[in-house]
Amino acid sequence: MGSNSSNMNHIPDGQQLLQDTGFSAAQIIRLYERFEFLDKDNTGHLRPEDLETVPDLDMNPIGARIIGAFFPPGKETLDFGSFVRILAHFLPADSNRTRAGAQQEPANSTTGKLRFAFQLYDQDRDGKISRDELLQVLRSMLGLQVTEEQLQCIAERAIQEADADKDDAISFDEFRKSLEKVDIDHKMSIRFLR
Amino acid sequence: MTWLHFLSVSITVWLTLLFVFTIVPAVLGVSIGIRRLYLTTLLKIFEWATLRMEMEAKEKNQQLYKPYSSGIIVKEPPLSLQQGIQELRGSASCLHSEPEFEMADIFYFCRRGVESIVDDEVTKRFSAQELETWNLLTRSHYNFRHISLRLTVLWGLGVLIRYGILLPLRVTLAATGISLILVLTTLVGFLPSRELRFFLTEKVHVMCYRICVRSLTAMITYHNRENKPKNGGICVANHTTPIDVIILANDGCYSLIGQAHRGLLGMVQRAMVKSSPHIWFDRSEVKDRHLVAKRLSDHVADKTKQPILIFPEGTCINNTSVMMFKKGSFEIGCTVYPVAIKYDPLFGDAFWNSSKFGMVNYLLRMMSSWAIVCSVWYLPPMNREEGEDAVQFANRVKAAIAAQGGLVDLIWDGGLKRAKVKDAFKEEQQKLYSKVLVGEQEQGDNKSSEENPEEDKSYHGSANGQ
Numbered sequence: 027m028g029s030n031s032s033n034m035n036h037i038p039d040g041q042q043l044l045q046d047t048g049f050s051a052a053q054i055i056r057l058y059e060r061f062e063f064l065d066k067d068n069t070g071h072l073r074p075e076d077l078e079t080v081p082d083l084d085m086n087p088i089g090a091r092i093i094g095a096f097f098p099p100g101k102e103t104l105d106f107g108s109f110v111r112i113l114a115h116f117l118p119a120d121s122n123r124t125r126a127g128a129q130q131e132p133a134n135s136t137t138g139k140l141r142f143a144f145q146l147y148d149q150d151r152d153g154k155i156s157r158d159e160l161l162q163v164l165r166s167m168l169g170l171q172v173t174e175e176q177l178q179c180i181a182e183r184a185i186q187e188a189d190a191d192k193d194d195a196i197s198f199d200e201f202r203k204s205l206e207k208v209d210i211d212h213k214m215s216i217r218f219l220r
Numbered sequence: 221m222t223w224l225h226f227l228s229v230s231i232t233v234w235l236t237l238l239f240v241f242t243i244v245p246a247v248l249g250v251s252i253g254i255r256r257l258y259l260t261t262l263l264k265i266f267e268w269a270t271l272r273m274e275m276e277a278k279e280k281n282q283q284l285y286k287p288y289s290s291g292i293i294v295k296e297p298p299l300s301l302q303q304g305i306q307e308l309r310g311s312a313s314c315l316h317s318e319p320e321f322e323m324a325d326i327f328y329f330c331r332r333g334v335e336s337i338v339d340d341e342v343t344k345r346f347s348a349q350e351l352e353t354w355n356l357l358t359r360s361h362y363n364f365r366h367i368s369l370r371l372t373v374l375w376g377l378g379v380l381i382r383y384g385i386l387l388p389l390r391v392t393l394a395a396t397g398i399s400l401i402l403v404l405t406t407l408v409g410f411l412p413s414r415e416l417r418f419f420l421t422e423k424v425h426v427m428c429y430r431i432c433v434r435s436l437t438a439m440i441t442y443h444n445r446e447n448k449p450k451n452g453g454i455c456v457a458n459h460t461t462p463i464d465v466i467i468l469a470n471d472g473c474y475s476l477i478g479q480a481h482r483g484l485l486g487m488v489q490r491a492m493v494k495s496s497p498h499i500w501f502d503r504s505e506v507k508d509r510h511l512v513a514k515r516l517s518d519h520v521a522d523k524t525k526q527p528i529l530i531f532p533e534g535t536c537i538n539n540t541s542v543m544m545f546k547k548g549s550f551e552i553g554c555t556v557y558p559v560a561i562k563y564d565p566l567f568g569d570a571f572w573n574s575s576k577f578g579m580v581n582y583l584l585r586m587m588s589s590w591a592i593v594c595s596v597w598y599l600p601p602m603n604r605e606e607g608e609d610a611v612q613f614a615n616r617v618k619a620a621i622a623a624q625g626g627l628v629d630l631i632w633d634g635g636l637k638r639a640k641v642k643d644a645f646k647e648e649q650q651k652l653y654s655k656v657l658v659g660e661q662e663q664g665d666n667k668s669s670e671e672n673p674e675e676d677k678s679y680h681g682s683a684n685g686q
Contacts, residue, residue: 056292060338063344064337064343080336080340081342081645082333082342085646086329086646087646087649088326089333089646096337113334143327146330163326164321167650167653168654169651171654172654172657180657183320184321196323201323205323210327214330216331216334218292219293
């Protein structure tokens with residue numbers, strides 16, 4: 027496997043990504059091709075408009091939020107390294123090679139995936155999903171198909187179910203607890219070809 | 221003096237060879253079989269080259285980068301939104317019998333969204349497809365590191381042959397073909413007798429298209445020629461490149477339809493009209509759909525006129541799929557003759573990526589490829605059935621073409637190459653999701669807000685009851 031890495035000399039951060047994420051060299055090369063394909067004006071960076079050209083994403087109800095996950099507030103461009111690190115959240119959890127002295131939790135662990143999903147809800151990144159934020163997500167996913175009252179009802183129920191300490195917001199731990207029966211690894215993983 | 225002598229001799233030899241081996245057979249409609257021999261030899265060379273690359277890679281203990289023609293992600297059968305979300309909830313072993321919102325629902329949309337960023341069905345249709353075997357063209361190449369000296373020499377030889385011999389040859393042929401069209405169609409246009417005009421037009425057209433086909437070194441196999449389009453109908457085909465016209469016109473006379481251009485193309489268009497009826501629109505008329513439809517119907521109603529050739533996708537797609545057919549040509553109500561065209565990209569990819577290459581650049585690339593190989597299938601004629609509207613008819617024809625050509629049948633609009641998706645698609649997704657949450661019976665009930673709080677209370681009631 028080590029000898030594959032010499033194929034990646036033209037990929038920025040190639041070696042680093044191989045070590046940090048769980049992607050194989052072949053996958054990184056393939057992702058780089060996709061990155062270059064999306065990067066229509068060949069600047070080496072992606073902008074939100076580049077991701078918006080994907081029709082499937084454009085018609086996804088939370089498409090804008092997903093794009094937002096790649097471009098945190100203040101960041102207008104996305105380089106290849108960040109692109110891959112975010113996608114690494116979606117690797118199946120069993121694809122981690124044991125790395126000696128790995129300090130950070132790998133992105134594709136259950137906690138890593140949960141954190142990614144949590145941030146889709148928690149747009150202001152204050153560590154809690156407020157009622158407003160929940161309403162916004164629901165509004166995105168349902169559009170004009172339900173009335174305001176229905177929306178409020180749904181949001182109310184969801185908060186009541188998950189909010190353990192009754193502070194009218196859902197913290198990360200409460201979020202994690204409410205999803206403990208869900209097979210997160212399966213549902214938030216993409217089966218990449220080897 | 222000897223240089224000049226040498227030059228004139230070589231040019232004479234060149235032209236004689238050209239004449240004997242290409243133009244005369246084209247005029248007579250005979251095929252000597254040179255192209256087939258050429259292609260079989262090339263195939264053997266390509267396979268040898270790929271084998272050598274694999275051996276080299278093995279020696280250096282590296283992996284050959286194989287372009288995944290199936291994508292980056294494992295393709296699973298697509299689930300409907302309903303199934304997807306229920307599967308999600310099923311894994312959480314929910315006991316609630318009524319549908320309601322779950323925090324985990326977002327995973328479904330999130331995963332689909334990120335999957336589409338990594339690999340989606342649509343955007344890759346607008347760029348050339350990838351090859352398994354290397355065909356000695358750098359434009360379709362991924363494994364630069366593995367070329368040995370032998371392969372480089374072979375590649376260099378290929379470049380010399382393609383640009384030094386094939387390209388000038390083809391350009392000469394193309395020029396001959398076009399000038400012949402101009403001259404002969406104008407001459408035929410002067411003839412008084414109508415029958416004679418028709419007869420000669422056909423001959424002239426076919427001859428000129430044959431020369432053009434040879435100028436691209438195109439090997440075309442026509443299947444099911446008994447289904448060839450007849451007068452008073454419309455011929456529809458999938459669109460990959462402007463060369464499609466030449467490929468089809470090589471085997472029959474069609475009326476073309478399109479915008480009137482200026483310059484050389486405009487001259488060709490005007491010359492063509494003199495001897496057979498084509499439909500050229502001014503730029504301003506193009507927008508007027510009724511005008512277009514009227515001219516089409518008038519042409520079709522006249523049984524003596526040739527079938528019209530139309531490409532309903534409206535834009536060039538990379539020949540791995542067929543995209544949405546525009547319904548305009550299917551509203552006219554005449555017989556439709558579907559044709560499927562499938563190119564083999566191994567000897568030269570014919571797809572015109574109009575955002576990457578201009579027309580001249582594209583033609584240059586075409587003429588410096590090894591060859592253009594394609595198959596054309598004539599499908600049995602179709603008519604609009606009772607109770608079928610234009611869109612359904614268009615989809616039926618599209619499915620037939622996709623099935624015959626081995627292409628993926630997509631509902632997406634080729635116009636997505638340049639425009640964004642319509643909001644209607646997103647609303648569709650939202651509608652489906654709200655059905656899962658709020659239940660079928662509430663659909664269309666959004667206006668009466670008095671009822672809803674009671675319905676919701678009943679949710680709460682039964683939820684608490686459990």
